[in-house]
Amino acid sequence: MSRSLRGRLKDLENHQPSAWCEIGAGARPNLHGLLRYPAMMVPRMQGDIIDAIMAGTGRGSQVMDPFVGSGTIMTEALLRGLDFTGIDINPLAVLVCEAKAAIDGGANVEGAAEQLLHAVRFDVDETIDVDFPGLSKWFDNPCASRLSRIRRGIMRIDDSASRKVMWTVFAETIRQCSNSRTSTYKLHMRAPGDRIEADRIVTVFELNLRQTLQRIAAYRALIATRARKDPEVRLICDDVRNAVVGDRCGEHQILVTSPPYGDNVTTIPYGQFSYLAMRWIPACDLRGPVEPLMANSHALDTASLGGSLKETQAKADAVRGASPSLDAFMAMAAKEGRSHGVRKVAIFMADFLAALKHIRATSPGPAHWVLTTGNRTAASMQVPFDDICREMVCALGARHIASLQRRLPGKRMPSRNNMGAMITTETTVVVEFA
Ligand SMILES: C[S@@+](CC[C@H](N)C(=O)[O-])C[C@H]1O[C@@H](n2cnc3c(N)ncnc32)[C@H](O)[C@@H]1O
Structure with missing residues (x-):
C-alpha cells in the first residue's frame, strides 16, 4: 500500500499541475480567498496529496490540521466531504474557519447581507463603539465612526453562523482601511497619502461583501454534487500543546498542515496581523481565552510556538x-560563536516537538501526516527545518514515504512578507504511522 502511495506521490511531483504554482487571485478560488491570511498553503497541491492518500488507503478517513490558519486544508477536506478537525491558537484564524463551516452548513448569508447593508445605509450615528490602546493611531475618528456603523449592523444579525461570515468580511475591510500598511504583516504606519478616506469605508466593505457572496456561490456549486452532504467540522481555539482532540476510535487520520517555521516575531507575526481586527470584533464572537491574547499587539505572538524566552536552557536540553x-545546526552555531543568535531556534524547535508529541499522543491511531515546511535563516545560518521536521516525526514512530518539492513560480520570498504571499520555498513531507 505504501509503495503505491510513494509511486503516486512521485508521479505528482514529476508532473506538477500548473495550479501548483499559480499566483494571484486565481490561485485562491471559492472560499480559499475569504481572508488574506499570512503564509497560506497552495490549495490544489494539498488537495491532490489528500486524493493520493485516499486512493492508497481504501478506508474512510478524517482530516486534521493542527495549525489550521485560515483553513486551506479545511476547505479542501470539506470539498471532498471529509470530516475535519482544526486547531489554532489565533482566535481570528478560528473565526475564519467557523465562517467557512457556516457557509458549508448552509447559513443564510445572503439574507444576513441584505439586512446588514440596509442597517448600515440608514445609520447616521457618529459614535465610536470600541476603545483600545492605539485606537486613534491606527484609525482616524471619522474612519472609526464608519467602522462602528458596520460593526453595529453586524451585531444586530441574530444568526451567529451568518454573523461570523460578516465578521470575516469586516476583518478584511479593517485590514484595508486601518492606518497600518497592507504590504507587511507587522503593524507599521502607512504614508498619509495611502490611507483610505472615511467616506470610502462603507463602499470598501460592500465590495468585499459582494466578492464574498460570489465566492460562496462558487463554493456551493462545487459541493452540490458532493457524495457526503454533511461532513462534521470540529474547531478548537487553543495552543496545540493543550488541545483536547478526542480519539475517533482508531479511524484513519490524514493530518495535513503547514506549521509555523520559527517564532512569530522573527518569521511571520500572525498575532500582529490579527490584532486590529480582533480588537474590533466583540470577544463574545471570538473563541478561546481572547482577552490575554489581546492585551497588546505582541501577546498572541508571544503565546505562539517559540514566542516565550522562559526556560530557554530547559527547552534547549529537551530538544x-x-x-x-538540529543537533548539527546548534553545534555549528556554537562553533561559530552564534549560540545566542540562534537560541530562539532551539526554543521554537522544543515547542514544535512538544506539539508533535501531544498531537500523536492524543490521536494514536493509523495515520498519514503531510507537513509542508519552509526554511529560514537565523544569525545568517540556514535552518534546515524540512530535515528537522522529518527527523522529529520519524522519531515519533512514523515511516517516511516521500518528500515533495514544489516548483516555484518566481523568486518571491516569504521573508518579504508580501500580503497574500504563499509559502514559496517549501518541502512537503509525507509519513505514515501504521
Ligand atoms: C503557516 S500558518 C498556517 C496557515 C494555513 N495553512 C493556511 O493555509 O492558512 C501557521 C499557524 O500556526 C498557528 N500557531 C502558532 N503557534 C501555535 C500554537 N502554539 N498552537 C496552535 N496554533 C499555533 C498560527 O496562529 C498560524 O495560524
Whole structure:
C-alpha cells in the first residue's frame, strides 16, 4: 500500500499541475480567498496529496490540521466531504474557519447581507463603539465612526453562523482601511497619502461583501454534487500543546498542515496581523481565552510556538537528540560563536516537538501526516527545518514515504512578507504511522 502511495506521490511531483504554482487571485478560488491570511498553503497541491492518500488507503478517513490558519486544508477536506478537525491558537484564524463551516452548513448569508447593508445605509450615528490602546493611531475618528456603523449592523444579525461570515468580511475591510500598511504583516504606519478616506469605508466593505457572496456561490456549486452532504467540522481555539482532540476510535487520520517555521516575531507575526481586527470584533464572537491574547499587539505572538524566552536552557536540553540535523545546526552555531543568535531556534524547535508529541499522543491511531515546511535563516545560518521536521516525526514512530518539492513560480520570498504571499520555498513531507 505504501509503495503505491510513494509511486503516486512521485508521479505528482514529476508532473506538477500548473495550479501548483499559480499566483494571484486565481490561485485562491471559492472560499480559499475569504481572508488574506499570512503564509497560506497552495490549495490544489494539498488537495491532490489528500486524493493520493485516499486512493492508497481504501478506508474512510478524517482530516486534521493542527495549525489550521485560515483553513486551506479545511476547505479542501470539506470539498471532498471529509470530516475535519482544526486547531489554532489565533482566535481570528478560528473565526475564519467557523465562517467557512457556516457557509458549508448552509447559513443564510445572503439574507444576513441584505439586512446588514440596509442597517448600515440608514445609520447616521457618529459614535465610536470600541476603545483600545492605539485606537486613534491606527484609525482616524471619522474612519472609526464608519467602522462602528458596520460593526453595529453586524451585531444586530441574530444568526451567529451568518454573523461570523460578516465578521470575516469586516476583518478584511479593517485590514484595508486601518492606518497600518497592507504590504507587511507587522503593524507599521502607512504614508498619509495611502490611507483610505472615511467616506470610502462603507463602499470598501460592500465590495468585499459582494466578492464574498460570489465566492460562496462558487463554493456551493462545487459541493452540490458532493457524495457526503454533511461532513462534521470540529474547531478548537487553543495552543496545540493543550488541545483536547478526542480519539475517533482508531479511524484513519490524514493530518495535513503547514506549521509555523520559527517564532512569530522573527518569521511571520500572525498575532500582529490579527490584532486590529480582533480588537474590533466583540470577544463574545471570538473563541478561546481572547482577552490575554489581546492585551497588546505582541501577546498572541508571544503565546505562539517559540514566542516565550522562559526556560530557554530547559527547552534547549529537551530538544537535544530529537533531530540529528538540529543537533548539527546548534553545534555549528556554537562553533561559530552564534549560540545566542540562534537560541530562539532551539526554543521554537522544543515547542514544535512538544506539539508533535501531544498531537500523536492524543490521536494514536493509523495515520498519514503531510507537513509542508519552509526554511529560514537565523544569525545568517540556514535552518534546515524540512530535515528537522522529518527527523522529529520519524522519531515519533512514523515511516517516511516521500518528500515533495514544489516548483516555484518566481523568486518571491516569504521573508518579504508580501500580503497574500504563499509559502514559496517549501518541502512537503509525507509519513505514515501504521
Ligand atoms: C503557516 S500558518 C498556517 C496557515 C494555513 N495553512 C493556511 O493555509 O492558512 C501557521 C499557524 O500556526 C498557528 N500557531 C502558532 N503557534 C501555535 C500554537 N502554539 N498552537 C496552535 N496554533 C499555533 C498560527 O496562529 C498560524 O495560524
